[in-house]
Amino acid sequence: MADMDLVLGVDIGGTSTKFGYIDRSGRCLGASAIPTQADQTPEACFLRLHEAARALWATLPGAHRLAGIGVGAPNGNYYRGTIEDAPNLNWGMVDLRGALSGYWGGLPIAVTNDANAAALGELLFGSGRGLRDFIVITLGTGLGTGVVVNGELVYGHSGFAGELGHCIVEYGGRPCGCGLRGCLETYASATGLACTARELLAASSAPSALRESAEPSALAVFAAAQAGDPIAREAFRRTGTTLGRKLADAVALTSPEAIFLFGGLAKAGELILEPTRKALDENLFHVFRGTVQVLPSGVPEDHAALLGTAALIWKELKS
């Protein structure tokens, strides 16, 4: 019975690889994780993933059929099913779809990056349901982007469309892991927030709870901002301003109805949303005023990343 179909969603990260079985309504019937061990070969990781996923399958209550596998991975390429030179994996070029086909032959297997998966999760299981044009921004260690146009995820000619994080916001600015300088993600991300806070601390002698630590983390900046610390609040204001300015560019290009913020830094709520909306509004061409909202992601927080990767397959089975 088709109602018993499940999709294996897999989210490969630099540290851990999460996976789970998701039904067509976005319910997660079971989830687990293995360490990625990026210092070893990708094949070793995929072998352990296969074993762990089979073991988890055996524990699922009831009878099910596996309908496909959706994988989100850094620099995951949808067209080729590859992971291509992901900086935090250091595996070079990996034929991910080919490798998984060896374990799960005959099943549909689709690959993309985590931000594109998040956008598909929003489209199928979140606040993007029924919207034709929206953008998802994932704010974590870095900044990822998934763009939906006419109800379809944009992969572009290269398969890598949606890399707002590597648009330059300050020429000659902060060095980025990608080799460029001044990329948006070096400012608007958890890493960027912490860096901005440290710069503000160094540039003034104003008292701040953040001075208790030599290298305050994004989480420490969040806690201090919640407690009203002016330097922490200023760091959030600058982070949101930089993000909002660049979102204005994205709106000018594809004119989305909504921009959803997803991921760790998005959980800071109004601390990040308010300055982002303000800068977006101030830098928006007038024809777009009032046509776009900046909102927190509506994907259920538990297993959000897995819902997105599973959506890769559910979207294809639907259309």
Place this chain on the structure above:
Amino acid sequence: MADMDLVLGVDIGGTSTKFGYIDRSGRCLGASAIPTQADQTPEACFLRLHEAARALWATLPGAHRLAGIGVGAPNGNYYRGTIEDAPNLNWGMVDLRGALSGYWGGLPIAVTNDANAAALGELLFGSGRGLRDFIVITLGTGLGTGVVVNGELVYGHSGFAGELGHCIVEYGGRPCGCGLRGCLETYASATGLACTARELLAASSAPSALRESAEPSALAVFAAAQAGDPIAREAFRRTGTTLGRKLADAVALTSPEAIFLFGGLAKAGELILEPTRKALDENLFHVFRGTVQVLPSGVPEDHAALLGTAALIWKELKS
């Protein structure tokens, strides 16, 4: 016979309104123009357009059927069929489709802005044939953008998608007609080129042929650059650099296979293409390297704008 079907393409500009009858292969069977007279009512313009288009129709050799009307206009909205607060028309909100339906009842009538029309012209009759993802940049008095994703023009939620010209490249920079400061089109356009040349002349005392005029035009800068004038060449270099940097942002978002430059300033050829390509390459996230080309438009130069507006209807009749 369907082969005798023609579309009336109309290109409404601040000074003149061009129109012509285009067949499905992109051949123009007859074209003419009327003064727009933007200081008078839009209704007066549409009445004169209808009379002139009927007179032109009567002169066409052979028997034809009018299949529809495609109109390109500044701030033309595809969804609503309107012209909305176009600065160089000063007509406020105009129900263009409604007005033309009064003269040509029962025919398909579609409206968009001139840059979107140029992109459709490229898709149907130019170098975009067979491409799924590309961007057209129109470089004239201002800078317009048409974005094609998955073989479809992107209108976005607002109907106004594709406004790279109003992305900010310098915060607090040159004032723009739209009310913002530092918009791309105040730098990368014929107007922007002339302004950059004048700034360079004021900032140095180096000899330049451009000093013969109090306010050298873009055309004068082009002529001087062709003759090797260093200030004129530097003005082109800066213009291309600014454009290429912003194109890198556009590539990061939708990953086109090609970016076509169209319009007056694009005719400067390598003077504008070379610095544009260089800046694009230098600011491009590495996954996009080698995936995108910057090329001159491939739409036949005669009646290029009319081919684009007619493509609005031909595209809909095709799909």
